[in-house]
Amino acid sequence: MGDxxxxxxxxxxxxxxxxxxxxxxxxxxxxxxMSVIMEERKEWPPRDAAGRLIPAFVIAGVRSDYSxxxxxxxxxxxxxxxxxxxxFVVGGPPGLGKSTAGLRFGEWLNPTWEMGRQVVYDFYVAVxxxxxxxxxxxxxxxxxxxxxxxxxxxxxxxVQEFIVxxxxxxxxxxxxxxxxxxxxxxxxxxxxxxxxVGWWWIIKKRDAxxxxxxxxxxxxxxxxxxxxxxxxxxxxxxxxxxxxxxxGTIPPIxxxxxxxxxxxxxxxxTRDEExxxxxxxxxxxxx
Amino acid sequence: MFDRILGRTRPxxxxxxxxxxxxxxxxxxxxxxxxxPDFGSSIVKFIDSLFEDLDDWSYKAANGDIEAGDRLETMxxxxxxxxxxxxxxxxxxxxxxxxxRLVGLSRRLDGIRFFEEAMVANGYAIGIALFGRKxxxxxxxxxxxxxxxxxxxxxxxxxxx
Numbered sequence: 001m002g003d004x005x006x007x008x009x010x011x012x013x014x015x016x017x018x019x020x021x022x023x024x025x026x027x028x029x030x031x032x033x034m035s036v037i038m039e040e041r042k043e044w045p046p047r048d049a050a051g052r053l054i055p056a057f058v059i060a061g062v063r064s065d066y067s068x069x070x071x072x073x074x075x076x077x078x079x080x081x082x083x084x085x086x087x088f089v090v091g092g093p094p095g096l097g098k099s100t101a102g103l104r105f106g107e108w109l110n111p112t113w114e115m116g117r118q119v120v121y122d123f124y125v126a127v128x129x130x131x132x133x134x135x136x137x138x139x140x141x142x143x144x145x146x147x148x149x150x151x152x153x154x155x156x157x158x159v160q161e162f163i164v165x166x167x168x169x170x171x172x173x174x175x176x177x178x179x180x181x182x183x184x185x186x187x188x189x190x191x192x193x194x195x196x197v198g199w200w201w202i203i204k205k206r207d208a209x210x211x212x213x214x215x216x217x218x219x220x221x222x223x224x225x226x227x228x229x230x231x232x233x234x235x236x237x238x239x240x241x242x243x244x245x246x247x248g249t250i251p252p253i254x255x256x257x258x259x260x261x262x263x264x265x266x267x268x269x270t271r272d273e274e275x276x277x278x279x280x281x282x283x284x285x286x287x
Numbered sequence: 288m289f290d291r292i293l294g295r296t297r298p299x300x301x302x303x304x305x306x307x308x309x310x311x312x313x314x315x316x317x318x319x320x321x322x323x324p325d326f327g328s329s330i331v332k333f334i335d336s337l338f339e340d341l342d343d344w345s346y347k348a349a350n351g352d353i354e355a356g357d358r359l360e361t362m363x364x365x366x367x368x369x370x371x372x373x374x375x376x377x378x379x380x381x382x383x384x385x386x387x388r389l390v391g392l393s394r395r396l397d398g399i400r401f402f403e404e405a406m407v408a409n410g411y412a413i414g415i416a417l418f419g420r421k422x423x424x425x426x427x428x429x430x431x432x433x434x435x436x437x438x439x440x441x442x443x444x445x446x447x448x
Contacts, residue, residue, distance in 0.1 A: 004439045017380075020419025055440035060432030067428030108433070111440045212429065251430025 006045035006057045007074060009035035013066045014074055016219070021243040023219045025075075026198075027082050034078040046077060049134055052111035068248030072217060073108055076176055076199065080136060085170030087177050087196050091184035092203035097213050098180050101203065101250045102140035103261060105178065109138045115261060130169045130177075140178040163194045195222050195240040203250070211252030217245040337362075348398040356398030363405045364389070370409055378416050385412040 007013065014031030016023035027034055038044045046054045056073040059065040080086045090098045099119065106113050119140045120126045126141045133139070170177055179197070181187060191197045200218040207214075220240040228235050341362060347355035367389055375382035388408045392401055 018419075053440045055433075055436040058436040058439045060435035062432040064428040064431055069428055107437065210429070249428045251428045251433065253430075 004053070005059050005061065006053065007035075007059055007065075009039040009044050011035070013071045014078065016071070016075070016245060019245050021219075021245070023075075023245065024221065025079070026084055026222070027079065031075045031078050034082055038078075038081075046081065048111055048136060050112070054109065055111060056108040064251070068217060068246050069104075069250050070108070072199070073105060077109060077136070079198075080174050080176045083171055083174070084198075085167045085175070085177070086198060087167075087170070087179065087191075088199035088201065089184050089191065089197050090178060090180045090201045090203065091182070092201075092215075094182050096203045096206045097211065097250075097252075098182075098203060099142050100211075100253055100258060100261065101201070101213060101215075102138075102142060102178055102180060103257065104250060104253050106138045106140060107253070109176065110136075115257070126177075127166070130166075130173055130175050133175075135174045136176075138176045138178060140180060142180045143182070159190055160194060163190065163196055167196060192241075193239050195220075195238045197240065198222075200242050201250075211258075213250040213252070214247070215250050216247050218242040219245045345399055345402060348402070353398070359398060359402050360393070363402050364393075367405060367409055370412065374412060374416055381412050381416050385409070 010032050012032070014035050015025065023030070025031065029036075035044060038046065045057050048054065054077060056070055056077060064070070076086045076088065090101060092098055102119050103115060106115075106119065119142050120129065121142055123141065126139050129137075129139055169175075179187075179191070184191075184200070198220045200220070201215050202218070203213050203215045205214045206212070220242050223237070223239045223241060225234040225236050226239075227233075341359065344352075344355040344359040344362075348359050367385065371382045371385055374385065385408060389405055392404045392408065396404055
């Protein structure tokens with residue numbers, strides 16, 4: 001297996017300089033610098049705890065090795081590895097394959113990927129999994145937030161406190177967290193005003209013949225202050241604004257996986273048996 | 288306005304009795320200079336003449352006139368330099384890329400060929416600076432190669448790094 005090729009460190013595709021608004025990474029130097037640092041530490045190519053290669057970094061010698069989705073997966077993996085709690089949002093109308101996109105992301109980010117574990121439907125399972133599951137995992141909260149998460153009943157202070165603790169946990173345990181919404185605008189007052197989310201996928205259409213999903217990726221610019229023209233002053237406020245990135249396609253997964261996924265979804269087996277729905281999430285996250 | 292409020296009406300303006308009196312009135316009026324289209328039209332004239340010259344030189348250069356080709360190259364470089372200067376404010380990467388392209392072109396090509404290629408490079412730089420590249424050519428992903436990726440990751444590879 002000496003012929004396995006991975007993305008070389010310092011490659012341009014680890015960043016997004018080719019966009020109209022180039023992505024400004026929170027780590028100085030971006031993905032290129034991060035990969036060079038990993039090369040200096042003899043950690044390149046990226047591997048999981050058991051020493052297996054991360055599939056997203058393997059290149060097979062075809063054109064789609066450097067597609068938008070794979071470049072983005074490599075970038076957010078590096079961000080999470082270097083200690084940024086990476087959150088992304090997938091939104092779109094129902095039936096376009098947001099959940100199957102999550103399956104695809106999980107398959108490529110984790111060599112030891114399990115369908116029933118990484119795509120969770122229960123909020124408390126996801127919150128507990130941030131601590132319990134191994135480092136550098138993707139947790140794809142599939143409509144979990146809408147069910148048990150920040151519902152409209154929560155008080156704003158509680159939500160802010162909860163988000164800060166969630167962010168710290170994600171950073172501490174090096175998790176990549178995907179939030180899947182049918183209407184992501186319903187949670188925008190939480191997600192946008194807290195500056196939590198860094199990436200935003202909008203799935204626009206799906207090809208019925210192949211299952212290919214056409215999607216648009218937006219990236220956040222973190223805001224710490226707003227300039228108030230009326231007062232000639234800066235107002236301190238946390239938040240994020242999204243800029244257009246690139247447009248790309250998310251490839252389909254195999255029909256057998258989709259069948260298995262549908263079976264799981266119908267039977268409700270994706271819920272973890274250890275879930276404790278009675279507990280509040282703040283209790284789980286509290287020290 | 289006050290006239291109307293107070294119920295007064297203006298007296299009707301008396302028309303000049305003859306042309307001579309009208310001319311005298313014009314002479315007595317103080318001269319006021321309004322912005323005229325002369326300045327803009329002079330710029331347009333200059334640009335028109337420049338493009339005429341460029342046409343002339345390009346035809347001559349295509350027919351083998353070396354001097355006209357040199358003039359064409361000089362004018363092309365001058366215009367590209369202006370463009371580079373404008374671009375370097377916000378996109379120094381594009382400006383530097385354009386400079387490198389032009390240097391390479393000037394080493395390879397002469398006269399009318401250089402003019403053509405340099406115009407293409409200028410247009411590319413303008414387009415990239417204005418619209419960016421929102422749709423990279425590699426963005427379509429049909430999922431090919433994913434089986435190889437997954438199998439390589441699942442098996443234990445001996446990668447030298």
